[in-house]
Amino acid sequence: MENSNLDLWPQSFEVGVKINPPLAILREQASLLEKKTGGLVKAIVEKSDNEVVAASLYRSLGIKATINSISYSFWLLAPAFGNYRYQLFTIEQPLEMYPLRIVGGPLEDMEIASEEDLLEKLKLIFASEKVQRVIGAMIAQSQAA
Numbered sequence: 001m002e003n004s005n006l007d008l009w010p011q012s013f014e015v016g017v018k019i020n021p022p023l024a025i026l027r028e029q030a031s032l033l034e035k036k037t038g039g040l041v042k043a044i045v046e047k048s049d050n051e052v053v054a055a056s057l058y059r060s061l062g063i064k065a066t067i068n069s070i071s072y073s074f075w076l077l078a079p080a081f082g083n084y085r086y087q088l089f090t091i092e093q094p095l096e097m098y099p100l101r102i103v104g105g106p107l108e109d110m111e112i113a114s115e116e117d118l119l120e121k122l123k124l125i126f127a128s129e130k131v132q133r134v135i136g137a138m139i140a141q142s143q144a145a
Contacts, residue, residue, distance in 0.1 A: 019115055022091055022100060023047070026074055029122065033076075033135075040142040041135050042077045043088075068095050076134065080142035086134055089125065106130035 023045065030043035048071050070093055076086040089105030102110045102121060106128045112118045125131060 019097060021097060022093055022118060023072055025115070025118060025122070026072060026091070029126070030074070037135070037139060040078065040080060041138045042079060044075045044077055046073045046075065047071070048073065069093065070095065076138060078138040078142045081138065081145050084138065084141070086138070088131065088134075106134075 026045045030045055034042045072091045072093075074088045074091070076088055078084040087104070090103050091100055092103060093100035098112065098114055098118075100112045100118070102112060102125070105125055107125055110121050112121055
């Protein structure tokens with residue numbers, strides 16, 4: 001049988017439904033925080049490919065897989081207060097984006113099924129009493145610096 005570059009791939013790799021990647025959502029929220037606080041508190045999102053995090057994510061979802069996971073940490077930063085950093089939470093996601101987990105945040109760890117679910121849970125986190133206190137303290141410390 002002669003193989004003359006037979007192309008078995010589909011014409012395109014479009015998903016069909018437009019999904020905003022969690023990273024884009026986090027970066028947008030980071031930008032909005034900086035505007036709301038007049039630059040006294042910023043947020044940054046850092047990516048880290050972590051084998052331990054990936055293994056944990058897949059185990060929690062009951063999936064046997066190798067490392068195909070990504071984690072993003074969401075940090076609060078007070079530039080006027082010596083660039084003080086506070087890790088607010090980490091998102092652990094498979095490459096396919098959902099389901100994902102939010103871990104280490106001010107609320108209990110959360111399983112996130114969809115983009116809509118992520119937006120809802122982020123709103124809860126950002127409005128939590130703990131986050132309000134942390135951001136308020138960062139603003140006060142920055143103004144006093």
